[in-house]
Amino acid sequence: MDSVIITNKNGESIKLGNQAPYFLESIDGVGEVPVALESQKAPKQDGSTFIDNTLDNRAVSIEGTIITKGDPAAVLMARRKMQKVLNPKLGEVTITYHQGNQVKEITGIAESTPIFPSGQGSKGLYYQKFLLHLICHEPFWLDPYFESREMSYLMGGIQFRLMLPTMFSYRGFKRRAINGGDVATPVEIEFKGPAVNPTVSNLTTGEFIKVNRELEEEDVLTVNTAFGHKYVKINGQNAFHYIDLNSVFWQLVPGENALSYTSNNDSIKTRVLVKWKNRYVGL
Structure with missing residues (x-):
């Protein structure tokens, strides 16, 4: 099962996976990243001449559900902790993604505070859906350790x-x-x-x-x-x-x-x- 650990600059973190209270349902943006192409076109030239390219920012979106058992107050506590860890005013967070035996990390900043939908099926006495949107200005995933070849x-x-x-x-x-x-x-x-x-x-x-x-x-x-x-x-x-x-x-x-x-x-x-x-x- 994939899991994600988000850690802010104060060392506070939350883990999204298959254990309470933060259940990970989907994560998008880990593979694809937009490319900005630079080209030049001369008069009467068919097509254009490729010059260079750069990678744009990486957008990572995470969906999941806060689930607790027998304690409605625990849902509110979990919400507050998520808001505290992903407070954009603290700056960038480190996103550590565990995918099978592979572990990679990237830094990003919350594009908004955590979103907690209130529609039918999104919120209950012991559960709360959440959406996280993060922008990674450095689009590359990194090994979590310094290389020692x-x-x-x-x-x-x-x-x-x-x-x-x-x-x-x-x-x-x-x-x-x-x-x-x-x-x-x-x-x-x-x-x-x-x-x-x-x-x-x-x-x-x-x-x-x-x-x-x-x-x-x-x-x-x-x-x-x-x-x-x-x-x-x-x-x-x-x-x-x-x-x-x-x-x-x-x-x-x-x-x-x-x-x-x-x-x-x-x-x-x-x-x-x-x-x-x-x-x-x-x-």
């Missing part, structure tokens, strides 16, 4: 099998990262000094991120490459101005990516952590 490290002709998130050390480190999702996905990179002008490159795309700064042993540099959420911080403070002007906030393309880390400091204490979540266009 097995990777290999080649140095001096000896191969070591490691896991990602994993640590880089020594100059000229290379790793193989697998993006098992449908589209490119951003990464989070954490440097732990010492390091001088640390650089992490995606050799598959030919792009790199370089920070023109010396990191002491106690310094921690963090970089996020997500669109709309990019940041560069040292010990929690903004450090965007240290980014090399030729840097690109690269992402992992679908499939295999070759990553490398270089620094002007050979210290074996230097560590670099790279992590990401796979993204899927539908379920």
